[in-house]
Amino acid sequence: MFGLYGAFAKVAFLTQLEYRGQYFMRMIAKLLGWSSGFILLVILLNKVGPVAGWGLYEILLLYAFDVLSYSIAGTFFMGGFGKLPRLIRSGELDGILTKPVNPLIYLICTKISAGYTSNYVIAGAMIGISLHKLGISLSLYQMIWMILDIAGASLIQAAGFMITTVPAFWFLKSDGLYRLFYKNLTSFLQYPLTIYHGGIRFLLTFLLPYGFINFYPVQLFINRQEGVPSPIFLFLTPFVGASVFFIAYRFWEKGLNAYQSTGS
């Protein structure tokens, strides 16, 4: 069974690599698009010094966690869920439902995106450089924990995509929801959450747990405990990731059950 899904994913991935020139141009565009955020951060912090006590490399580490987990989630979920409203309206989803495979995995594998590889490089390099500049060397235990954190953070990001786009099953459109509850709210993550009002921190911790994407887990590696209700929050990311993803999956199933074809 896994071989089958793997084959779907491989085909989807390779078709995007087919046109070398085009793929190369895409990489340049993406490199420019994503590194501009990092560059602006470096420009600003070089001029103004630490923000709320956080130095340049600590904030870069935050940002790199966000970009990396977003890109991992994007590779698997952006293709399918970004287009979900369109798949529903065009009736293409009906085609997926008739296949004798799990619709979610099918959707993920056939719409897998090859466009995020440049982000892995940028964000990975940023994490490496930041840790190096901060004089932090990770022990094996910490390294495993960082991988778990990235995995958990990616699941949170993926759950964010899914939960904000699945309402398209009922309303056929969901881009407003997606923009506000995913795009706009995750833009808080670029800086340490301590610079915002306590209410925002509460919202991003308990209601929409985006804070666990970078703010809480990163503090473990740079020996900080700011704006943390309890030290245990630094270790929660993998568990939060798994649970919100489970909720998102159930929500997707619910949407699928409520789904009525548009008949187009």
Place this chain on the structure above:
Amino acid sequence: MYWVLIKCCFRQQFQYKWNLLFQMAGDWLGIYIKICIWQAILNAGSIKNINFETLVSYSVVAAMVSGLLYSRVAEELADRFRTGMIAIDFIRPISLKWYYFFGQLGENLFHVLFEGIFIAAVSFIIWKLPIPLPGTVLIFLVSLFLGLLIMFFIQYTIGLLVFWMKDGTYTRMITDGLFLLFSGIDIPLWFYPDWLRSLCDVLPFSYVAFKPISIWLGMQEAKQWQKILLIQLSWVLILFVAERLIWKQIQSSVEIQGG
């Protein structure tokens, strides 16, 4: 005729009330984030010559400007190239470029008038931001309009590269990336190191965002407003010629391929 187009796009937007509401909330969040960041930076105390009001004004006006700059022209061009519609555009009596420009302007004006102005008014009252004299506002508006033209030409010209790049999302990413870096829309150019700032002065992007906003704020740059307007005009001209050349190039290539 173009006026009718602006009106149509205006009306269309009324249909999406919820979207509008969400978008407004999102825009508020954007400004709130910016303000928190400025506050945190000023609290750190290393910036002395710029005060909080200036930074907030900058961010609010910049948000309005970027609201006016939103454009889907790259994707639309990509669609037209893919479907072959572009062949019809070659023979249409109405120019594709101006059709997009005024269509988008209508849509963007709607957003800025209905939510942008509201957001701006509230922020100006909350933070007691200074409003410039009517004369300055007029110069600002002229400069802003020229800036919009410059940006549209850039978007359109880079959008035409889709003919070689095939995918509109990426032509737009390039424009957006360059704009973000060199225009000062996110971070005022005061914070840039000198060498980068001189680079920004040579590129057209800062004439879309930073320079017009500086005029509004009455910063040093504003004293040379005649010079700014003149450079903006030259950019419009240069980009206009560049776009014509690329368009010609595409037209002949399409003929070679037989459409």
